Amino acid sequence: VVEIMKNSLSISPATRLCAVIGNPVSHSLSPALHNAAFRALGLDFVYVAFRVEDLRSAVGGMRALENFRGLSVTIPHKIEVMNYMDEIPELDRAIGSINTVINDDGRLTGFGTDGPGALKAMTDAGVTIDGAKVLLLGAGGAARAIAFTLAMNSSLNRLQILDINEPMLAGLVADLRKGTGAKIGDSLLTPGNVAREVSQADIIVNCTPVGMHPRERESIVPQEFLRSGQTVFDIVYNPLETKLLTDARRMGCRVISGVEMFINQAVLQFELFTGAKAPVDIMRKIVLERLGK
């Protein structure tokens, strides 16, 4: 009974609101995740989900509604929302998208926690990033966040990026060369290039949607190019273990599921919302329960 009572929400005029905004948001795990964490720490917060089309008005409303403390921002608003911030850190400006908004008495600051969440997933797994040769598969939004975070927060040996979209790839590489001191390489995502780059990499990060439900049998990386000693990180978390990770595990690689990035980006959001250390184990438990593990 005590446990249940502790976990029930008691809402007062002081209760602070956080929310995920996006379109759609009807399948978001974030309300369950953040509310469980608020309750576990006894914090006077509540978290809901709002489908949003008119982003400017939604963010203007948040600014005007005292007690509306934080936003998780998801597709399709992660780029446009930057226009309505008072402040965005340099790293997140360079990445070009944010997923978190913090409201300090009407002053809005935007942050991205996808890149730091990915970095934390890797360091928590014991991966050494300094000195590593990192291969990113994909040059889209998630790849941008991870590439900039790795390039600015560590001393990589080199960062190689592959994509099938040449202009997007060239844009990311040019931005990274301008914004960071990291050694950046790129090539088109062809079977030959994949084979060569995978065999040379210490850490392989799949930032493409390949392998995601319902195409669970797909993988960009042929199993035979993987070897023990490599780390393979797939940002896809549905399924929890993609074909790429199953293959990598079979070949003796260290594997990291996208669910760890998902959990850690939420952990970092929670800490920005509340200023409290997030109850990571409870948050992981909720996510794994909801994802059916």
Place this chain on the structure above:
Amino acid sequence: VVEIMKNSLSISPATRLCAVIGNPVSHSLSPALHNAAFRALGLDFVYVAFRVEDLRSAVGGMRALENFRGLSVTIPHKIEVMNYMDEIPELDRAIGSINTVINDDGRLTGFGTDGPGALKAMTDAGVTIDGAKVLLLGAGGAARAIAFTLAMNSSLNRLQILDINEPMLAGLVADLRKGTGAKIGDSLLTPGNVAREVSQADIIVNCTPVGMHPRERESIVPQEFLRSGQTVFDIVYNPLETKLLTDARRMGCRVISGVEMFINQAVLQFELFTGAKAPVDIMRKIVLERLGK
């Protein structure tokens, strides 16, 4: 345990938000009241409080945030908020203020529940309004709401209004004569006029703040002019029983506390928010607990 579990909030992406906006809102009873009612009926709603200065942006935000279902609007925003509605019923336009906003997929409708809440408090107490001589003390915002509601919803014998503010009184009387068919009289709120009008009234409604904490020893109506058979309704609810009501009870009048109007305006808001019949007894219990009875 079952009772506690039933009463704990479970928030999902479908959960709808309601809130009170005002300035200040830090002492609002509304979050406790509406959340208890949502839980009692197992409705997927949550209610918070937002202090608001920039009302236009706050309401624009509500419109843009799907799942933001309803607002209770309190001082100082009950008049200005009308500017941002898509629709307001004629009665509420005539009253000139609203205290409730309903968001139907981005279309905002404003309502006032103070007048209907007062009317419901009277009819619930068994008061016959048709044919009655009603005396309103005060011509401010609450008096306007009650005067229009009574005048438009019933067949009064007459409605007499007293105030010390002659222009405000004249304005209300002119609006009532233009907007309703009721027989309206007015005079300045002087001791002589109070004595005469109180002795002639069937129902006396105090719509002034006289008698409110910390001036609990004050009353506009000298006890000796009250008599058994009259109904005395005081919209003040802090204290729960004002000096006016104590005097009236002593003289054998039927008495109605402002807390019944407060509960009923919230009941009507709850029904607009949810479409469900409000759990009135639970709401009354919460309000009386919070007001220290």
